Amino acid sequence: MSGTIQDIAEMAGVSRGTVDRALNKRGRINKDVEERILQIANEIGYVPRRKRNDKSEKIKIGVVTQLSEAPFMIRIRKGINDAVKETSAKKVELLIQECGNVSEESQLSALETLESADVAGIAIMPVEGNKIRAKINELVEKGVKIVTFNTDIIGTGRSCFVGMDNIKSGRTAVGLMGAMTGRKGQILAITGHFGNNVNNMRVEGFTAELKKSFENLSLVGVQSGFDESGEVERIVYNSLGTFPELKGIVVFSAGQEGVGRAFDKLQLKERPSVVVYDLTPQNIDGLVNDKFDFIIDQNGYMQGYKSLCLLMDLIYGDTKPVKESYYTDIIIKTKYNL
Numbered sequence: 001m002s003g004t005i006q007d008i009a010e011m012a013g014v015s016r017g018t019v020d021r022a023l024n025k026r027g028r029i030n031k032d033v034e035e036r037i038l039q040i041a042n043e044i045g046y047v048p049r050r051k052r053n054d055k056s057e058k059i060k061i062g063v064v065t066q067l068s069e070a071p072f073m074i075r076i077r078k079g080i081n082d083a084v085k086e087t088s089a090k091k092v093e094l095l096i097q098e099c100g101n102v103s104e105e106s107q108l109s110a111l112e113t114l115e116s117a118d119v120a121g122i123a124i125m126p127v128e129g130n131k132i133r134a135k136i137n138e139l140v141e142k143g144v145k146i147v148t149f150n151t152d153i154i155g156t157g158r159s160c161f162v163g164m165d166n167i168k169s170g171r172t173a174v175g176l177m178g179a180m181t182g183r184k185g186q187i188l189a190i191t192g193h194f195g196n197n198v199n200n201m202r203v204e205g206f207t208a209e210l211k212k213s214f215e216n217l218s219l220v221g222v223q224s225g226f227d228e229s230g231e232v233e234r235i236v237y238n239s240l241g242t243f244p245e246l247k248g249i250v251v252f253s254a255g256q257e258g259v260g261r262a263f264d265k266l267q268l269k270e271r272p273s274v275v276v277y278d279l280t281p282q283n284i285d286g287l288v289n290d291k292f293d294f295i296i297d298q299n300g301y302m303q304g305y306k307s308l309c310l311l312m313d314l315i316y317g318d319t320k321p322v323k324e325s326y327y328t329d330i331i332i333k334t335k336y337n338l
Helices: 005-012 016-023 031-044 073-086 104-116 130-141 166-181 197-213 229-242 257-266 281-288 300-317
Strands: 059-064 092-097 121-124 145-149 160-163 185-191 217-224 246-251 273-277 294-297 325-327 331-333
Touching (some): 005 016, 016 031, 059 104, 059 300, 073 092, 073 300, 092 104, 104 121, 121 300, 130 145, 145 300, 166 197, 166 217, 166 246, 166 273, 166 294, 185 197, 185 229, 197 217, 217 229, 229 257, 257 281, 273 281, 281 294
Parallel strands (some): 059 092, 059 121, 121 145, 145 160, 160 325, 246 273
């Protein structure tokens, strides 16, 4: 069995990054160190991943998701499938591991399954966790190309990220809310799973900009709806009972249709202003029927499409991405521009 970059690094007493620069002729290292690394690589029979694959055969590419049943996944899935169809001449076999939750164990099992299938690359919506971080780094060391999309994870050797700038989108949400409320009043924020890094970053951007620019907007709470419409409905119903003067509601995750159901139960004469995320059929219906005022969309189609295209470029061309992060547009929709 051939050695790995980690083996070479340990034997040479250098970092993995130094080994990578030496093997790929990227310079910026001592000539003697480079020669020593190349000598060790030759001695242990190191072979780059790209040379182990016969490109005349079908290449296996894996996809790992989270919250696979969420409505926003429909557009992401279509982008993934379209990217694969457009490159059918490259003989790509797509292996999808869909996780319905944000469990670290579920994703770890999915990654291990793809590793056993000997995939050349993986596009993953990672959950935050040290086990996932360690597994991604292990796979990268073995030569597997990794692209994250929709969600990202720091401290890994993944090649790049494709998705929304979620901090900026949170700032956008509070800007919309400030415009609708006249920059004053009580605001409720509803997130999904607190373990979902996307939700956390949206809330972070929202609260930071709220404190910075909207001193007369008061955040009455950030509650978790766990991406379930029934829980979102309960939160909105109870919150309006406690805060009858509530001026605005922002829902950063799935389950937004629960907002409209709570309004219907309460039979409000005047509802709070509402901002939700993702251009799903349910949210479009809520927008058209005046349950919501704005939808912030993350362009899920492009996340799925671009991540697969970049991954295949990494595998077939062995080229590094031009950027570390490819941010999709922050799209704002009203019922008038659907």
